[in-house]
Amino acid sequence: MPATLHTSHIKSLPLLHNGKVRDIYDIDENYMLIVTTDRISAFDVIMPTPVTGKGIILNDVTQFWMNKLSHIIPNQMCDTKLEDVLPDAAERAEVTNHAMVVKKLKALPVEAIVRGYIIGSGWKDYQATGAVCGIELPKGMQLADKLPKPIYTPSTKASVGAHDENIDYSQSRDLLGADIAEQVRDVSLQLYQA
Incomplete structure (x- = not known):
């Protein structure tokens, strides 16, 4: 069973944002790293107890649907691998299966x-x-x-x-x-x- 990931601790990339569920790191002007944690948010409240493996499942579901629906509208998925942006094995191990490298896009309000x-x-x-x-x-x-x-x-x-x-x-x-x-x-x- 994977370790519970409440909050990621990547030191090699600047932290852009801690969201309700996701931690977002800056890679460069074109890409960022999104780490889907095991935090639970319900009705816009972050619950105190994370659920082990939840972030991995949510990350997999996100990738599945972005790939499946990309014919309707392009999305932020890219081919850059985690090891390309996190060469340190210890940092990478903490977020493996929780993280994806994506293109930077402007979020809508x-x-x-x-x-x-x-x-x-x-x-x-x-x-x-x-x-x-x-x-x-x-x-x-x-x-x-x-x-x-x-x-x-x-x-x-x-x-x-x-x-x-x-x-x-x-x-x-x-x-x-x-x-x-x-x-x-x-x-x-x-x-x-x-």
Whole structure:
């Protein structure tokens, strides 16, 4: 069984960010190293007890879907190997199977969420307003009901310690500009359908 990785300790690369689950290191102007830890985040809160192996599984799932869906939209995956950026065997051993080298891309200030079922924060919104992110839904829906069709429900992308907030499409347009907001919505729905 692998050792639990709560926080990575790479000294040979500058730390860019400790997220809720991922630690991100700078490699150069084109690449960065993302380490998926065993930390658990639920409802934007980092839980005190990590789950051994969770980071490895999440890392594998991320790589699987990025490879499988790259025909819909290019992503940040690259061919650079971990040993190319972490030549020190001890540093590499700590994060092996938890880490991937990726291209640096500019993150968008929204999280692109597609819902096929009414649950989570969408359920809370629906109970209060009958809508999710401004999208009116049928009356009388129950928790976890399937939606008539998938809906795009963006949110803000909160920093550590803050909570993501659901926003409507027009607010995402204000944040991203009309062209990018439309592309993000359309690609998100395509990815969900795939």
